Amino acid sequence: xxxxxxxxxxxxxxxxxxxxxxxxxxxxxxxxxxxxxxxxxxxxxxxxxxxxxxxxxxxxxxxxxxxxxxxxxxxxxxxxxxxxxxxxxxxxxxxxxxxxxxxxxxxxxxxxxxxxxxxxxxxxxxxxxxxxxxxxxxxxxxxxxxxxxxxxxxxxxxxxxxxxxxxxxxxxxxxxxxxxxxxxxxxxxxxxxxxxxxxxxxxxxxxxxxxxxxxxxxxxxxxxxxxxxxxxxxxxxxxxxxxxxxxxxxxxxxxxxxxxxxxxxxxxxxxxxxxxxxxxxxxxxxxxxxxxxxxxxxxxxxxxxxxxxxxxxxxxxxxxxxxxx
Amino acid sequence: xxxxxxxxxxxxxxxxxxxxxxxxxxxxxxxxxxxxxxxxxxxxxxxxxxxxxxxxxxxxxxxxxxxxxxxxxxxxxxxxxxxxxxxxxxxxxxxxxxxxxxxxxxxxxxxxxxxxxxxxxxxxxxxxxxxxxxxxxxxxxxxxxxxxxxxxxxxxxxxxxxxxxxxxxxxxxxxxxxxxxxxxxxxxxxxxxxxxxxxxxxxxxxxxxxxxxxxxxxxxxxxxxxxxxxxxxxxxxxxxxxxxxxxxxxxxxxxxxxxxxxxxxxxxxxxxxxxxxxxxxxxxxxxxxxxxxxxxxxxxxxxxxxxxxxxxxxxxxxxxxxx
Numbered sequence: 001x002x003x004x005x006x007x008x009x010x011x012x013x014x015x016x017x018x019x020x021x022x023x024x025x026x027x028x029x030x031x032x033x034x035x036x037x038x039x040x041x042x043x044x045x046x047x048x049x050x051x052x053x054x055x056x057x058x059x060x061x062x063x064x065x066x067x068x069x070x071x072x073x074x075x076x077x078x079x080x081x082x083x084x085x086x087x088x089x090x091x092x093x094x095x096x097x098x099x100x101x102x103x104x105x106x107x108x109x110x111x112x113x114x115x116x117x118x119x120x121x122x123x124x125x126x127x128x129x130x131x132x133x134x135x136x137x138x139x140x141x142x143x144x145x146x147x148x149x150x151x152x153x154x155x156x157x158x159x160x161x162x163x164x165x166x167x168x169x170x171x172x173x174x175x176x177x178x179x180x181x182x183x184x185x186x187x188x189x190x191x192x193x194x195x196x197x198x199x200x201x202x203x204x205x206x207x208x209x210x211x212x213x214x215x216x217x218x219x220x221x222x223x224x225x226x227x228x229x230x231x232x233x234x235x236x237x238x239x240x241x242x243x244x245x246x247x248x249x250x251x252x253x254x255x256x257x258x259x260x261x262x263x264x265x266x267x268x269x270x271x272x273x274x275x276x277x278x279x280x281x282x283x284x285x286x287x288x289x290x291x292x293x294x295x296x297x298x299x300x301x302x303x304x305x306x307x308x309x310x311x312x313x314x315x316x317x318x319x320x321x322x323x324x325x
Numbered sequence: 326x327x328x329x330x331x332x333x334x335x336x337x338x339x340x341x342x343x344x345x346x347x348x349x350x351x352x353x354x355x356x357x358x359x360x361x362x363x364x365x366x367x368x369x370x371x372x373x374x375x376x377x378x379x380x381x382x383x384x385x386x387x388x389x390x391x392x393x394x395x396x397x398x399x400x401x402x403x404x405x406x407x408x409x410x411x412x413x414x415x416x417x418x419x420x421x422x423x424x425x426x427x428x429x430x431x432x433x434x435x436x437x438x439x440x441x442x443x444x445x446x447x448x449x450x451x452x453x454x455x456x457x458x459x460x461x462x463x464x465x466x467x468x469x470x471x472x473x474x475x476x477x478x479x480x481x482x483x484x485x486x487x488x489x490x491x492x493x494x495x496x497x498x499x500x501x502x503x504x505x506x507x508x509x510x511x512x513x514x515x516x517x518x519x520x521x522x523x524x525x526x527x528x529x530x531x532x533x534x535x536x537x538x539x540x541x542x543x544x545x546x547x548x549x550x551x552x553x554x555x556x557x558x559x560x561x562x563x564x565x566x567x568x569x570x571x572x573x574x575x576x577x578x579x580x581x582x583x584x585x586x587x588x589x590x591x592x593x594x595x596x597x598x599x600x601x602x603x604x605x606x607x608x609x610x611x612x613x614x615x616x617x618x619x620x621x622x623x624x625x626x627x628x629x630x631x632x633x634x635x636x637x638x639x640x641x642x643x644x645x646x647x648x
Contacts, residue, residue, distance in 0.1 A: 145359020
């Protein structure tokens with residue numbers, strides 16, 4: 001006789017650490033589908049992080065490359081001090097409401113002037129990659145441009161136990177970037193938005209209709225300060241650096257390789273002229289809901305067709321099959 | 326001096342192997358974020374599949390338990406469930422592994438019609454692009470998981486499936502095909518008046534509202550693609566196994582994934598496997614509802630204690646093998 005075993009454990013009935021599925025709750029608490037078992041749920045909120053290690057390469061990128069990556073309208077690239085310094089960063093997230101994960105992103109200083117004349121200043125993310133599905137999706141709800149990739153972050157060794165570093169990222173079999181070296185603790189000039197509480201974060205969200213008849217672009221803004229409801233729960237700035245863990249490396253201490261791939265254009269678009277240094281620090285963080293500052297909808301005709309040819313598979317559709325992590 | 330190189334060339338572009346770069350296109354050709362380099366792009370349209378291998382367990386579960394996990398306005402048809410794995414070899418989204426559960430269901434829609442369809446409460450995939458290409462526009466309930474599903478041995482007589490996520494095994498099964506008929510099949514099998522349904526929720530970035538939609542994919546081929554069913558099965562490829570041929574079956578609820586706790590199998594009826602081609606057209610919205618949240622409602626969605634991490638936040642660091 002065959003062995004068939006079902007273990008119907010309902011963890012949400014055993015511990016309050018696991019929220020009941022949305023279908024058993026008030027509909028106002030349903031954030032994403034499916035109501036039987038969403039990819040992430042309300043136990044993600046408020047979204048906090050403890051003892052993450054941020055490792056930010058500071059790279060110089062020419063004005064035309066930055067302009068191209070910041071969609072205009074509605075954004076303009078920052079043209080003030082250190083405008084050409086772009087943050088090219090990895091993060092090792094150890095404790096988060098979305099579980100542990102590794103992350104990579106690029107941040108460009110940009111501004112948006114609203115119809116009332118208010119100027120919003122923020123770091124804008126053209127590229128982001130993560131190792132976990134839930135943080136990708138939770139971020140995409142806020143507009144983050146997240147994809148999944150294979151990422152490695154190592155800060156280890158030497159007298160201090162954090163003297164050497166190694167970072168790598170690949171996707172669909174191609175290496176996108178790798179950097180190695182040793183911290184020399186020399187001074188590194190950061191991107192302009194570092195430490196400024198009047199600078200938030202920008203993202204461009206795209207919401208496409210199920211029939212593909214239109215896509216709405218939404219410029220979203222995360223302020224540096226926490227909004228009302230969360231301020232009642234959490235005190236202080238939402239980004240708390242622990243300065244005793246900070247290490248730096250000058251450009252001369254960094255070995256670096258980056259390339260474009262058929263699946264990811266960052267290596268072709270981000271025309272880096274200089275790797276000026278690396279700043280690595282440990283921090284706690286809170287991510288609040290985002291404001292929508294600007295929207296525009298692009299309509300497609302019923303006859304709309306994309307780029308592909310039915311049943312003909314090209315370079316972008318061929319890569320090693322993954323079985324997931 | 327550090328050794329440094331940036332390779333900016335993009336030879337695939339000049340040869341037309343990849344679409345024009347997103348930032349060189351009109352915005353109507355951007356269907357997903359990031360707008361500089363989307364997670365799925367317009368070279369997935371039309372979304373076709375060639376020679377995918379579908380391996381569908383047929384199971385029965387408690388009908389009351391099934392009804393319990395279905396939201397309004399979806400109505401359950403019966404207790405027969407399709408519990409399926411797929412090896413996708415050639416798709417506009419690249420190759421990937423997939424697992425899903427399909428209930429037979431109906432919806433009395435806003436246009437006065439009753440729509441009949443397979444409804445998906447759970448889906449898992451191995452790759453990012455097909456997850457968000459299914460999830461964002463259409464509402465497929467996709468998550469990422471480790472999935473192994475294959476046939477092997479003489480005449481590919483043996484099969485094995487395994488799915489794990491965050492260190493917990495959700496399901497595994499293996500056995501040998503006998504090619505005997507099954508005592509039951511899902512209601513929607515082979516019927517062109519039965520489509521597919523999903524429940525999509527789109528939440529505003531400021532969480533002030535969520536739009537709930539039931540989306541519907543018809544079974545018939547979309548205009549411009551001929552006539553007939555959009556799911557083209559190769560009849561020579563069909564293999565079957567009865568419940569007794571499935572030598573091992575294990576399924577469990579986990580702290581991260583509720584399927585095993587919500588719909589444990591009462592009976593494993595058998596397995597039907599086949600090779601097919603497929604096209605997925607745009608979806609129609611047949612029901613919608615907007616749920617507004619005021620400032621006072623935010624307490625309902627702030628379930629956790631800041632900086633306090635629970636068992637749901639503790640699991641192995643995913644390393645993600647798509648690299």
